[in-house]
Every structure is written in structure tokens, then in C-alpha cells.
Amino acid sequence: xxxxxxxxxxxxxxxxxxxxxxxxxxxxxxxxxxxxxxxxxxxxxxxxxxxxxxxxxxxxxxxxxxxxxxxxxxxxxxxxxxxxxxxxxxxxxxxxxxxxxxxxxxxxxxxxxxxxx
Amino acid sequence: xxxxxxxxxxxxxxxxxxxxxxxxxxxxxxxxxxxxxxxxxxxxxxxxxxxxxxxxxxxxxxxxxxxxxxxxxxxxxxxxxxxxxxxxxxxxxxxxxxxxxxxxxxxxxxxxxxxxx
Numbered sequence: 001x002x003x004x005x006x007x008x009x010x011x012x013x014x015x016x017x018x019x020x021x022x023x024x025x026x027x028x029x030x031x032x033x034x035x036x037x038x039x040x041x042x043x044x045x046x047x048x049x050x051x052x053x054x055x056x057x058x059x060x061x062x063x064x065x066x067x068x069x070x071x072x073x074x075x076x077x078x079x080x081x082x083x084x085x086x087x088x089x090x091x092x093x094x095x096x097x098x099x100x101x102x103x104x105x106x107x108x109x110x111x112x113x114x115x116x117x
Numbered sequence: 118x119x120x121x122x123x124x125x126x127x128x129x130x131x132x133x134x135x136x137x138x139x140x141x142x143x144x145x146x147x148x149x150x151x152x153x154x155x156x157x158x159x160x161x162x163x164x165x166x167x168x169x170x171x172x173x174x175x176x177x178x179x180x181x182x183x184x185x186x187x188x189x190x191x192x193x194x195x196x197x198x199x200x201x202x203x204x205x206x207x208x209x210x211x212x213x214x215x216x217x218x219x220x221x222x223x224x225x226x227x228x229x230x231x232x233x234x
Binding site: 035037042043044045046047050091093095103104105106107108109110 | 150225
């Protein structure tokens, strides 16, 4: 089974509108972390936002917020007031077993977001 | 703001040749990672490195791959005899130690695009 599932290969949003990018995850660990990264066409991976499994509140970072629904195992990224520069590939990732030291990230297949002027 | 750097940005090599990809992690980070992304596919974990030894590796990281921290700043990935299917973007990442309440965030370098001919 896939640990991270992103079901939207591509999304379009009008400039200044909000958009939600979906992410569901699969783990049996009680402690885990969920991350979103942005990959512009230049190729680098830019960290956006983090949500811990024990965090009681949804994470927010500027225009980015995370709609974390633990029972549904979903961690959707919400981008408010979309800008043209938001056009990029967005990856959801998970790190399991937070207390076991260095652990790799499992990535989803990504969602390509296009912001329309 | 400190960042992970990688050199070269693009490497072209002939099948069967050895390549060394170089990374300079963020200076106070303790955990180092290599990931790869085949064109159009998701990011895949290769290996993590802590305290001068490999802490985890994936099935992809076979005997053709090795990692080294030759000095206090560089972290290298060596592919001994490249194959066509090694063509990919290779990302280095680094992170600090996790705490009980918050895991490390892995910060990625800009990547090295490896093309094997």
C-alpha cells in the first residue's frame, strides 16, 4: 500500500482564489510527521509546512495552512490568495517513528498546480 | 539563511563510469540524506547518514552506491558504475535532531541532474 496518496495529478486555480491540495496517508505509527514541499520548474524542493501527529491545532505558515484530519488520515494543503508564483509541483510527505532518530520521508506522486491570471 | 548546496547542478556521464555527487549540508545539522527523482516520478529515499555511518537505506541503494562524509562539511554520493536507469535528479537533504515534540524538517538542496548516456 502507498504510504502517501495524492489523487490530483493537476489542479487549476484562479489568481487570488484559495485552493486545496489533497493528501492521504497510511501508517500504523502513533507518532509521525506530515510535510508539504513545493517544487517549482527550476527543480528545487522547498519546505512549506509541517504537521505533527500529536499537534492539536492545524499548522499554518503565512498563506499555507494544513487541514489535518487524523481520523481520516488526511493532511490537505490549503493555499489562500493564490499567486502566479504558486504555480509548481506540490509534494506531500510523511516521516514515521519520530522518536527513532533519522527517518526517511515517503513522498506522494505530487500535484501540479497552475495559477491562472 | 543557511541552505543546502549541491554540485554540480548537471552531470552528464557515459554508462559504466563512476560519478560523485557533492553536497554541503547546513552546518549545524546532524542527519544527512540522499533522495532521487526520476523524471516525472515521485521523490524516492536512497540513504540516510548519521554519526559517520549509514542509518537507513532503501532497496535502491545497492552495492553500486556509497556515501561518505570526507570532511566536516561535505557529504558525497558515489555511483560506481552508472546505468541508464540511474538518470535522475539527485537531492541531498539535511536536518537537525528530532525532539519528542517536534521532528526534524529536512531541507533539500537544489539537486544534481544526472544524465547517463
